[in-house]
Amino acid sequence: MNKKKLAFLILWLLLFFLCAYFLYNSYTLLIEYRDRRQGIIQLVCGLCLVISILSVAYLSEKPLSSWKEKAMIVFSDLCLFESILVFFGRYQDTGVLLLIIITAFIVSVLVSFLIIRHFNKADKI
Protein backbone atom coordinates (compact mmCIF):
# COMPACT_ATOMS: atom_id res chain seq x y z
CA MET A 1 0.00 0.00 0.00
CA ASN A 2 1.56 3.28 -1.02
CA LYS A 3 1.52 6.46 1.03
CA LYS A 4 -1.20 8.04 -1.06
CA LYS A 5 -3.57 5.15 -0.49
CA LEU A 6 -2.78 5.03 3.24
CA ALA A 7 -3.47 8.74 3.60
CA PHE A 8 -6.73 8.30 1.70
CA LEU A 9 -7.73 5.39 3.95
CA ILE A 10 -7.01 7.37 7.14
CA LEU A 11 -8.94 10.32 5.79
CA TRP A 12 -11.77 8.01 4.83
CA LEU A 13 -11.90 6.46 8.33
CA LEU A 14 -11.80 9.88 9.96
CA LEU A 15 -14.72 10.94 7.85
CA PHE A 16 -16.66 7.87 8.96
CA PHE A 17 -16.01 8.45 12.62
CA LEU A 18 -16.74 12.15 12.34
CA CYS A 19 -20.05 11.32 10.72
CA ALA A 20 -20.79 8.73 13.43
CA TYR A 21 -19.89 11.27 16.12
CA PHE A 22 -22.33 13.82 14.71
CA LEU A 23 -25.13 11.28 14.38
CA TYR A 24 -24.72 9.79 17.86
CA ASN A 25 -24.44 13.22 19.50
CA SER A 26 -27.52 14.44 17.69
CA TYR A 27 -29.42 11.45 19.06
CA THR A 28 -28.17 12.19 22.61
CA LEU A 29 -28.93 15.91 22.41
CA LEU A 30 -32.38 15.44 20.95
CA ILE A 31 -33.57 12.51 23.04
CA GLU A 32 -31.71 12.77 26.33
CA TYR A 33 -30.96 16.48 26.79
CA ARG A 34 -33.79 17.92 24.71
CA ASP A 35 -31.59 20.62 23.16
CA ARG A 36 -33.42 20.78 19.85
CA ARG A 37 -31.20 23.38 18.20
CA GLN A 38 -27.89 21.62 18.88
CA GLY A 39 -29.44 18.24 18.14
CA ILE A 40 -30.73 19.35 14.74
CA ILE A 41 -27.44 21.09 13.85
CA GLN A 42 -25.47 17.94 14.62
CA LEU A 43 -28.02 15.81 12.78
CA VAL A 44 -27.66 18.06 9.70
CA CYS A 45 -23.86 17.78 9.95
CA GLY A 46 -24.07 13.99 10.25
CA LEU A 47 -26.51 13.57 7.36
CA CYS A 48 -24.41 15.86 5.13
CA LEU A 49 -21.42 13.68 5.77
CA VAL A 50 -23.44 10.50 5.10
CA ILE A 51 -24.48 11.91 1.72
CA SER A 52 -20.94 13.00 0.97
CA ILE A 53 -19.49 9.59 1.88
CA LEU A 54 -22.06 7.68 -0.13
CA SER A 55 -21.60 10.00 -3.12
CA VAL A 56 -17.85 9.45 -3.12
CA ALA A 57 -18.37 5.69 -2.72
CA TYR A 58 -20.74 5.73 -5.68
CA LEU A 59 -18.43 7.88 -7.84
CA SER A 60 -15.44 5.68 -7.12
CA GLU A 61 -17.17 2.84 -9.04
CA LYS A 62 -18.02 4.99 -12.08
CA PRO A 63 -15.98 6.79 -14.73
CA LEU A 64 -16.33 10.57 -14.56
CA SER A 65 -17.98 11.07 -17.92
CA SER A 66 -21.61 12.14 -17.75
CA TRP A 67 -23.04 15.35 -16.27
CA LYS A 68 -24.67 13.21 -13.55
CA GLU A 69 -21.33 12.22 -12.09
CA LYS A 70 -20.07 15.77 -12.32
CA ALA A 71 -23.13 16.99 -10.49
CA MET A 72 -22.53 14.39 -7.82
CA ILE A 73 -19.07 15.75 -7.18
CA VAL A 74 -20.58 19.17 -6.64
CA PHE A 75 -23.20 17.66 -4.34
CA SER A 76 -20.64 15.65 -2.39
CA ASP A 77 -18.38 18.65 -1.86
CA LEU A 78 -21.34 20.76 -0.94
CA CYS A 79 -22.35 18.33 1.78
CA LEU A 80 -18.83 18.02 3.12
CA PHE A 81 -18.30 21.76 3.41
CA GLU A 82 -21.78 22.33 4.80
CA SER A 83 -21.15 19.73 7.45
CA ILE A 84 -17.80 21.10 8.58
CA LEU A 85 -18.76 24.77 8.51
CA VAL A 86 -22.12 24.26 10.20
CA PHE A 87 -20.39 22.31 12.96
CA PHE A 88 -17.92 25.12 13.59
CA GLY A 89 -20.69 27.68 13.53
CA ARG A 90 -23.06 25.70 15.74
CA TYR A 91 -23.05 28.24 18.57
CA GLN A 92 -23.65 31.23 16.27
CA ASP A 93 -26.95 32.99 15.81
CA THR A 94 -29.32 31.74 13.12
CA GLY A 95 -28.39 34.63 10.80
CA VAL A 96 -24.69 33.85 11.01
CA LEU A 97 -25.44 30.16 10.52
CA LEU A 98 -27.33 30.96 7.30
CA LEU A 99 -24.37 33.02 6.10
CA ILE A 100 -22.09 30.06 6.81
CA ILE A 101 -24.35 27.74 4.80
CA ILE A 102 -24.32 30.15 1.82
CA THR A 103 -20.52 30.46 2.06
CA ALA A 104 -20.20 26.66 2.15
CA PHE A 105 -22.36 26.45 -0.96
CA ILE A 106 -20.21 28.95 -2.90
CA VAL A 107 -16.96 27.31 -1.76
CA SER A 108 -18.18 23.83 -2.67
CA VAL A 109 -19.25 24.92 -6.17
CA LEU A 110 -15.85 26.53 -6.76
CA VAL A 111 -13.95 23.48 -5.45
CA SER A 112 -16.11 21.13 -7.52
CA PHE A 113 -15.52 23.25 -10.62
CA LEU A 114 -11.76 22.92 -10.07
CA ILE A 115 -12.02 19.13 -9.53
CA ILE A 116 -14.11 18.61 -12.66
CA ARG A 117 -11.73 20.76 -14.70
CA HIS A 118 -8.82 18.70 -13.39
CA PHE A 119 -10.48 15.41 -14.43
CA ASN A 120 -11.47 16.80 -17.85
CA LYS A 121 -7.86 17.78 -18.51
CA ALA A 122 -6.70 14.33 -17.43
CA ASP A 123 -9.25 12.69 -19.78
CA LYS A 124 -8.07 14.79 -22.74
CA ILE A 125 -4.45 13.80 -22.11
Added chain:
Amino acid sequence: MKRVGLALICLMFAIFAIGVTEEVMWRSFNFMEIVGYQIKTTKSNLSEISEKWFYEYFNQLRGVHVPYDYRIQKAELDRIEVLDEQSVQVNGTIYTSSRNLSVIDNLNLIQSSERYEYDFEIVLVWQNEGHMWEITDAMSPVQYQIQHSVFQDAPKIPYVMKDTDWAYAIQDSNLYVTYDHGETFKEVPNGYEQVCWDAIHSETDEYLDDESYIITPEFTAFIGRNSLAVKLIYSLDQGETWQESNICSSNYKGKAYLSKTDHYCYLTMALDHLMGDDYYGTYRSADFETWESVSMNEAFDENISCVFWLSDEIGYFANANVLYRTTNHGGDYEAVTLPPATSTIEDIGYDPFDLVVEMYQDHDVIYAIASQKEGDYKKDGQLARGLYLSYDGIHFEFVQEI
Protein backbone atom coordinates in the same frame (compact mmCIF):
# COMPACT_ATOMS: atom_id res chain seq x y z
CA MET B 1 -23.22 -0.14 -5.68
CA LYS B 2 -20.96 -2.59 -3.84
CA ARG B 3 -18.86 0.20 -2.38
CA VAL B 4 -21.93 2.17 -1.34
CA GLY B 5 -23.17 -0.85 0.62
CA LEU B 6 -19.76 -1.31 2.18
CA ALA B 7 -19.67 2.38 3.14
CA LEU B 8 -23.07 2.01 4.81
CA ILE B 9 -21.94 -1.01 6.84
CA CYS B 10 -18.75 0.84 7.88
CA LEU B 11 -20.88 3.80 8.90
CA MET B 12 -23.11 1.62 11.08
CA PHE B 13 -20.05 0.14 12.72
CA ALA B 14 -18.57 3.61 13.31
CA ILE B 15 -21.80 4.84 14.94
CA PHE B 16 -21.81 1.82 17.23
CA ALA B 17 -18.14 2.30 18.14
CA ILE B 18 -18.58 6.02 18.79
CA GLY B 19 -21.73 5.39 20.86
CA VAL B 20 -20.04 2.81 23.07
CA THR B 21 -16.92 4.99 23.51
CA GLU B 22 -18.86 8.12 24.38
CA GLU B 23 -21.17 6.34 26.81
CA VAL B 24 -18.21 4.75 28.60
CA MET B 25 -16.43 8.12 28.81
CA TRP B 26 -19.51 9.99 30.01
CA ARG B 27 -20.41 7.40 32.61
CA SER B 28 -16.90 7.36 34.01
CA PHE B 29 -16.71 11.15 34.14
CA ASN B 30 -15.90 12.24 37.66
CA PHE B 31 -17.27 15.68 38.47
CA MET B 32 -15.26 17.57 41.05
CA GLU B 33 -17.53 19.37 43.50
CA ILE B 34 -16.64 22.95 44.42
CA VAL B 35 -16.63 22.29 48.17
CA GLY B 36 -13.56 20.21 48.92
CA TYR B 37 -11.68 21.35 45.82
CA GLN B 38 -7.98 21.68 46.63
CA ILE B 39 -5.32 23.84 45.05
CA LYS B 40 -1.64 23.57 45.71
CA THR B 41 0.07 26.90 45.34
CA THR B 42 2.74 29.00 46.95
CA LYS B 43 0.58 32.09 46.52
CA SER B 44 -1.26 33.52 49.48
CA ASN B 45 -3.40 36.10 47.74
CA LEU B 46 -7.01 34.87 47.83
CA SER B 47 -7.77 36.68 44.61
CA GLU B 48 -5.00 34.89 42.70
CA ILE B 49 -5.86 31.53 44.26
CA SER B 50 -9.50 31.93 43.30
CA GLU B 51 -8.53 32.85 39.75
CA LYS B 52 -6.40 29.73 39.51
CA TRP B 53 -9.31 27.68 40.85
CA PHE B 54 -11.74 29.20 38.36
CA TYR B 55 -9.76 28.20 35.31
CA GLU B 56 -8.77 24.79 36.69
CA TYR B 57 -12.30 24.00 37.73
CA PHE B 58 -13.94 24.95 34.45
CA ASN B 59 -11.23 23.47 32.22
CA GLN B 60 -12.13 20.02 33.54
CA LEU B 61 -15.59 20.58 32.06
CA ARG B 62 -14.42 21.04 28.49
CA GLY B 63 -14.01 18.32 25.90
CA VAL B 64 -15.83 15.37 24.37
CA HIS B 65 -15.27 13.22 27.46
CA VAL B 66 -17.63 15.45 29.48
CA PRO B 67 -21.35 14.59 29.30
CA TYR B 68 -23.64 17.33 28.05
CA ASP B 69 -25.11 17.96 31.50
CA TYR B 70 -21.69 19.29 32.57
CA ARG B 71 -19.97 20.23 29.32
CA ILE B 72 -19.04 23.83 28.62
CA GLN B 73 -17.50 25.60 25.65
CA LYS B 74 -15.50 28.10 27.65
CA ALA B 75 -15.46 30.10 30.87
CA GLU B 76 -14.59 33.76 31.25
CA LEU B 77 -13.66 35.31 34.57
CA ASP B 78 -15.36 38.68 35.04
CA ARG B 79 -14.57 39.79 38.59
CA ILE B 80 -13.02 38.62 41.81
CA GLU B 81 -13.76 40.42 45.06
CA VAL B 82 -12.22 39.53 48.39
CA LEU B 83 -15.03 39.81 50.97
CA ASP B 84 -13.16 38.95 54.16
CA GLU B 85 -10.09 37.03 55.30
CA GLN B 86 -11.46 33.76 53.99
CA SER B 87 -14.22 34.57 51.55
CA VAL B 88 -13.99 35.58 47.92
CA GLN B 89 -16.76 36.36 45.50
CA VAL B 90 -16.13 35.08 41.98
CA ASN B 91 -18.19 36.29 39.03
CA GLY B 92 -17.84 34.74 35.63
CA THR B 93 -19.57 34.00 32.35
CA ILE B 94 -19.96 30.38 31.33
CA TYR B 95 -20.73 29.27 27.78
CA THR B 96 -22.28 25.82 27.83
CA SER B 97 -22.14 23.26 25.03
CA SER B 98 -25.84 22.64 25.05
CA ARG B 99 -28.92 24.18 26.52
CA ASN B 100 -30.44 21.87 29.06
CA LEU B 101 -31.74 22.22 32.60
CA SER B 102 -29.26 19.76 34.07
CA VAL B 103 -26.20 21.82 33.18
CA ILE B 104 -27.72 24.93 34.78
CA ASP B 105 -28.54 22.97 37.90
CA ASN B 106 -25.26 21.05 38.13
CA LEU B 107 -23.03 24.10 37.69
CA ASN B 108 -25.24 26.58 39.60
CA LEU B 109 -25.57 28.88 36.61
CA ILE B 110 -27.80 31.91 36.24
CA GLN B 111 -29.76 32.35 33.04
CA SER B 112 -28.86 35.35 30.88
CA SER B 113 -30.49 36.80 27.80
CA GLU B 114 -28.00 35.13 25.45
CA ARG B 115 -28.27 31.55 24.18
CA TYR B 116 -25.66 29.20 25.75
CA GLU B 117 -24.36 32.08 27.90
CA TYR B 118 -24.87 31.97 31.67
CA ASP B 119 -23.71 34.01 34.63
CA PHE B 120 -21.82 32.37 37.41
CA GLU B 121 -21.71 33.96 40.87
CA ILE B 122 -20.31 32.26 43.90
CA VAL B 123 -18.72 33.05 47.23
CA LEU B 124 -15.89 30.67 48.11
CA VAL B 125 -14.65 30.15 51.64
CA TRP B 126 -10.98 29.14 51.62
CA GLN B 127 -8.90 27.41 54.26
CA ASN B 128 -5.22 26.62 53.96
CA GLU B 129 -2.72 24.24 55.41
CA GLY B 130 0.72 25.24 54.24
CA HIS B 131 0.63 25.49 50.47
CA MET B 132 -2.58 23.48 50.17
CA TRP B 133 -5.73 25.59 49.85
CA GLU B 134 -9.14 23.99 50.17
CA ILE B 135 -12.65 25.33 49.58
CA THR B 136 -14.56 24.58 52.77
CA ASP B 137 -17.82 26.23 51.82
CA ALA B 138 -19.46 27.72 48.74
CA MET B 139 -22.61 29.81 48.63
CA SER B 140 -24.43 32.39 46.57
CA PRO B 141 -23.64 36.07 47.28
CA VAL B 142 -27.15 36.51 48.70
CA GLN B 143 -26.63 33.66 51.14
CA TYR B 144 -23.34 35.23 52.16
CA GLN B 145 -25.00 38.59 52.80
CA ILE B 146 -27.72 36.97 54.87
CA GLN B 147 -25.18 35.05 56.94
CA HIS B 148 -22.96 38.02 57.55
CA SER B 149 -23.45 41.24 59.33
CA VAL B 150 -24.36 43.42 56.38
CA PHE B 151 -28.06 42.81 56.98
CA GLN B 152 -28.03 41.43 60.49
CA ASP B 153 -26.81 44.69 61.98
CA ALA B 154 -29.10 46.87 59.91
CA PRO B 155 -31.61 48.63 62.14
CA LYS B 156 -35.11 47.25 61.86
CA ILE B 157 -37.62 49.99 61.27
CA PRO B 158 -41.07 49.24 62.63
CA TYR B 159 -43.98 49.90 60.33
CA VAL B 160 -45.94 52.87 61.59
CA MET B 161 -49.64 52.06 61.44
CA LYS B 162 -50.85 55.65 61.14
CA ASP B 163 -49.36 58.71 59.45
CA THR B 164 -49.37 60.93 62.53
CA ASP B 165 -46.74 62.22 64.95
CA TRP B 166 -48.05 60.07 67.77
CA ALA B 167 -48.70 56.56 66.56
CA TYR B 168 -48.19 52.92 67.27
CA ALA B 169 -46.07 50.60 65.17
CA ILE B 170 -45.64 46.87 64.84
CA GLN B 171 -42.49 44.98 63.91
CA ASP B 172 -41.78 41.26 64.26
CA SER B 173 -44.65 40.71 66.71
CA ASN B 174 -43.59 43.61 68.91
CA LEU B 175 -45.67 46.68 69.67
CA TYR B 176 -43.98 50.11 69.66
CA VAL B 177 -45.08 53.70 70.08
CA THR B 178 -43.57 56.77 68.49
CA TYR B 179 -44.00 60.41 69.50
CA ASP B 180 -41.94 61.90 66.66
CA HIS B 181 -43.51 60.54 63.48
CA GLY B 182 -41.43 57.37 63.42
CA GLU B 183 -38.03 58.89 64.19
CA THR B 184 -37.68 56.89 67.41
CA PHE B 185 -39.66 54.03 68.88
CA LYS B 186 -40.38 52.76 72.37
CA GLU B 187 -41.39 49.16 72.83
CA VAL B 188 -44.50 48.26 74.80
CA PRO B 189 -43.40 45.27 76.91
CA ASN B 190 -45.54 42.20 76.17
CA GLY B 191 -47.72 44.59 74.24
CA TYR B 192 -48.24 42.67 71.03
CA GLU B 193 -49.49 39.48 72.73
CA GLN B 194 -52.02 41.38 74.81
CA VAL B 195 -53.06 44.29 72.60
CA CYS B 196 -53.05 42.62 69.20
CA TRP B 197 -55.07 39.74 70.57
CA ASP B 198 -57.36 39.65 67.55
CA ALA B 199 -54.48 39.60 65.06
CA ILE B 200 -52.94 36.62 66.83
CA HIS B 201 -56.06 34.57 67.48
CA SER B 202 -58.37 35.49 64.62
CA GLU B 203 -55.74 36.08 61.90
CA THR B 204 -57.13 39.55 61.25
CA ASP B 205 -54.84 42.47 60.43
CA GLU B 206 -52.82 44.29 63.07
CA TYR B 207 -54.70 47.57 62.89
CA LEU B 208 -56.26 48.61 66.17
CA ASP B 209 -59.58 50.44 66.38
CA ASP B 210 -58.90 54.17 66.74
CA GLU B 211 -61.09 54.34 69.85
CA SER B 212 -59.30 51.51 71.60
CA TYR B 213 -56.03 53.31 72.35
CA ILE B 214 -54.73 56.73 73.32
CA ILE B 215 -51.29 57.99 72.35
CA THR B 216 -50.33 61.43 73.63
CA PRO B 217 -47.09 62.56 75.27
CA GLU B 218 -48.92 62.92 78.60
CA PHE B 219 -50.82 59.65 78.56
CA THR B 220 -50.46 56.56 76.39
CA ALA B 221 -52.70 53.56 76.91
CA PHE B 222 -53.74 50.36 75.18
CA ILE B 223 -56.37 47.83 76.14
CA GLY B 224 -54.70 44.50 76.79
CA ARG B 225 -56.41 41.16 77.03
CA ASN B 226 -55.61 37.64 77.93
CA SER B 227 -57.91 34.66 78.17
CA LEU B 228 -59.32 35.77 81.54
CA ALA B 229 -59.06 39.49 82.06
CA VAL B 230 -59.05 42.93 80.49
CA LYS B 231 -56.30 45.31 81.50
CA LEU B 232 -55.00 48.77 80.75
CA ILE B 233 -51.37 48.96 79.60
CA TYR B 234 -50.31 52.56 80.04
CA SER B 235 -47.38 54.94 80.23
CA LEU B 236 -47.23 58.43 81.71
CA ASP B 237 -43.71 59.27 80.56
CA GLN B 238 -43.76 58.89 76.78
CA GLY B 239 -43.16 55.16 76.77
CA GLU B 240 -40.14 55.14 79.09
CA THR B 241 -41.94 52.99 81.68
CA TRP B 242 -45.08 50.96 81.36
CA GLN B 243 -47.62 49.74 83.92
CA GLU B 244 -50.49 47.33 83.74
CA SER B 245 -53.78 47.71 85.55
CA ASN B 246 -56.42 44.96 85.72
CA ILE B 247 -59.87 46.32 84.95
CA CYS B 248 -62.25 43.38 85.02
CA SER B 249 -62.49 39.73 84.18
CA SER B 250 -64.04 38.99 80.83
CA ASN B 251 -63.22 36.53 78.14
CA TYR B 252 -65.30 38.21 75.43
CA LYS B 253 -63.22 40.15 72.94
CA GLY B 254 -65.45 42.84 71.52
CA LYS B 255 -65.16 46.52 70.72
CA ALA B 256 -63.68 48.90 73.28
CA TYR B 257 -63.64 52.68 73.69
CA LEU B 258 -60.94 54.37 75.71
CA SER B 259 -61.22 58.02 76.85
CA LYS B 260 -59.11 60.26 79.06
CA THR B 261 -60.52 63.27 80.90
CA ASP B 262 -58.76 65.59 83.31
CA HIS B 263 -58.75 63.15 86.21
CA TYR B 264 -60.27 59.94 84.94
CA CYS B 265 -59.67 57.27 82.40
CA TYR B 266 -62.91 55.80 81.05
CA LEU B 267 -63.21 52.46 79.35
CA THR B 268 -66.34 51.18 77.69
CA MET B 269 -66.16 47.70 76.25
CA ALA B 270 -68.29 44.84 75.06
CA LEU B 271 -68.56 42.32 77.87
CA ASP B 272 -70.98 39.83 76.38
CA HIS B 273 -72.55 38.83 73.10
CA LEU B 274 -76.12 37.60 72.97
CA MET B 275 -78.48 37.00 70.03
CA GLY B 276 -76.23 38.95 67.68
CA ASP B 277 -75.87 41.98 69.96
CA ASP B 278 -72.91 43.19 71.99
CA TYR B 279 -73.61 44.23 75.59
CA TYR B 280 -71.37 46.90 77.02
CA GLY B 281 -70.04 47.93 80.39
CA THR B 282 -68.19 51.10 81.41
CA TYR B 283 -65.43 51.52 84.01
CA ARG B 284 -63.46 54.48 85.18
CA SER B 285 -60.36 55.01 87.28
CA ALA B 286 -58.48 58.01 88.58
CA ASP B 287 -55.41 56.21 89.90
CA PHE B 288 -55.29 53.26 87.48
CA GLU B 289 -55.41 50.89 90.42
CA THR B 290 -59.07 50.74 91.32
CA TRP B 291 -61.77 50.75 88.70
CA GLU B 292 -65.36 51.64 89.43
CA SER B 293 -68.29 50.64 87.30
CA VAL B 294 -70.24 53.43 85.58
CA SER B 295 -73.92 52.62 85.30
CA MET B 296 -75.38 52.57 81.84
CA ASN B 297 -78.93 52.89 80.67
CA GLU B 298 -80.59 49.80 79.26
CA ALA B 299 -81.69 51.89 76.31
CA PHE B 300 -78.21 52.04 74.90
CA ASP B 301 -76.08 49.37 76.54
CA GLU B 302 -76.12 47.28 73.41
CA ASN B 303 -74.40 47.98 70.08
CA ILE B 304 -72.74 51.25 71.06
CA SER B 305 -71.17 53.00 68.09
CA CYS B 306 -69.31 55.83 69.83
CA VAL B 307 -68.26 56.90 73.33
CA PHE B 308 -67.06 60.41 74.11
CA TRP B 309 -66.20 61.87 77.52
CA LEU B 310 -66.08 65.63 77.43
CA SER B 311 -65.01 65.99 81.07
CA ASP B 312 -64.84 63.95 84.25
CA GLU B 313 -68.63 64.10 84.57
CA ILE B 314 -70.05 64.73 81.12
CA GLY B 315 -70.11 61.90 78.64
CA TYR B 316 -71.94 60.72 75.54
CA PHE B 317 -72.83 57.21 74.40
CA ALA B 318 -74.05 56.90 70.85
CA ASN B 319 -76.49 54.24 69.83
CA ALA B 320 -77.42 54.58 66.16
CA ASN B 321 -78.19 58.32 65.67
CA VAL B 322 -79.23 58.97 69.28
CA LEU B 323 -76.76 60.33 71.78
CA TYR B 324 -77.21 59.52 75.47
CA ARG B 325 -75.71 62.29 77.53
CA THR B 326 -74.81 62.14 81.19
CA THR B 327 -73.63 65.07 83.31
CA ASN B 328 -72.98 63.07 86.48
CA HIS B 329 -70.80 60.22 85.19
CA GLY B 330 -73.68 57.82 84.60
CA GLY B 331 -76.10 58.92 87.29
CA ASP B 332 -78.71 60.09 84.78
CA TYR B 333 -78.94 60.08 81.02
CA GLU B 334 -80.87 62.23 78.61
CA ALA B 335 -81.35 61.33 74.96
CA VAL B 336 -80.10 63.85 72.40
CA THR B 337 -81.32 63.23 68.88
CA LEU B 338 -79.39 64.55 65.94
CA PRO B 339 -81.44 66.78 63.65
CA PRO B 340 -82.26 65.75 60.07
CA ALA B 341 -79.58 66.47 57.49
CA THR B 342 -81.83 68.90 55.63
CA SER B 343 -79.63 69.71 52.63
CA THR B 344 -78.97 66.01 52.02
CA ILE B 345 -82.67 65.17 52.29
CA GLU B 346 -83.37 67.86 49.67
CA ASP B 347 -80.86 66.19 47.35
CA ILE B 348 -81.66 62.51 47.75
CA GLY B 349 -85.03 62.46 49.50
CA TYR B 350 -84.01 60.80 52.77
CA ASP B 351 -81.60 61.16 55.69
CA PRO B 352 -78.84 58.57 55.33
CA PHE B 353 -76.86 59.50 58.44
CA ASP B 354 -78.05 57.17 61.15
CA LEU B 355 -74.94 56.02 62.97
CA VAL B 356 -72.79 58.33 65.13
CA VAL B 357 -69.22 57.11 64.85
CA GLU B 358 -67.07 59.96 66.17
CA MET B 359 -67.28 62.95 68.56
CA TYR B 360 -64.74 65.58 69.48
CA GLN B 361 -64.43 69.05 70.94
CA ASP B 362 -62.75 71.99 69.25
CA HIS B 363 -62.74 75.51 70.75
CA ASP B 364 -65.69 74.80 73.07
CA VAL B 365 -67.76 73.47 70.21
CA ILE B 366 -68.77 69.80 70.24
CA TYR B 367 -68.80 68.03 66.91
CA ALA B 368 -70.39 64.70 65.99
CA ILE B 369 -69.82 62.72 62.82
CA ALA B 370 -72.54 60.36 61.68
CA SER B 371 -72.04 57.61 59.12
CA GLN B 372 -74.52 55.18 57.53
CA LYS B 373 -75.68 51.78 58.75
CA GLU B 374 -76.55 50.58 55.26
CA GLY B 375 -73.78 52.51 53.56
CA ASP B 376 -75.48 53.10 50.22
CA TYR B 377 -75.06 56.85 49.81
CA LYS B 378 -71.71 57.71 48.30
CA LYS B 379 -70.17 60.92 47.08
CA ASP B 380 -67.14 60.89 44.77
CA GLY B 381 -66.86 57.17 45.39
CA GLN B 382 -66.59 57.62 49.16
CA LEU B 383 -69.15 56.80 51.79
CA ALA B 384 -70.74 60.15 52.71
CA ARG B 385 -70.81 61.17 56.36
CA GLY B 386 -72.64 64.01 58.09
CA LEU B 387 -71.04 66.61 60.35
CA TYR B 388 -73.03 68.09 63.22
CA LEU B 389 -72.12 70.67 65.84
CA SER B 390 -73.40 71.86 69.18
CA TYR B 391 -72.51 74.89 71.26
CA ASP B 392 -74.22 73.69 74.43
CA GLY B 393 -73.71 69.97 74.12
CA ILE B 394 -77.48 69.35 73.92
CA HIS B 395 -78.75 70.94 70.76
CA PHE B 396 -77.01 69.82 67.60
CA GLU B 397 -77.33 71.21 64.11
CA PHE B 398 -76.38 69.70 60.78
CA VAL B 399 -73.38 71.42 59.22
CA GLN B 400 -72.55 69.60 55.99
CA GLU B 401 -71.68 66.34 54.32
CA ILE B 402 -68.07 65.27 54.62
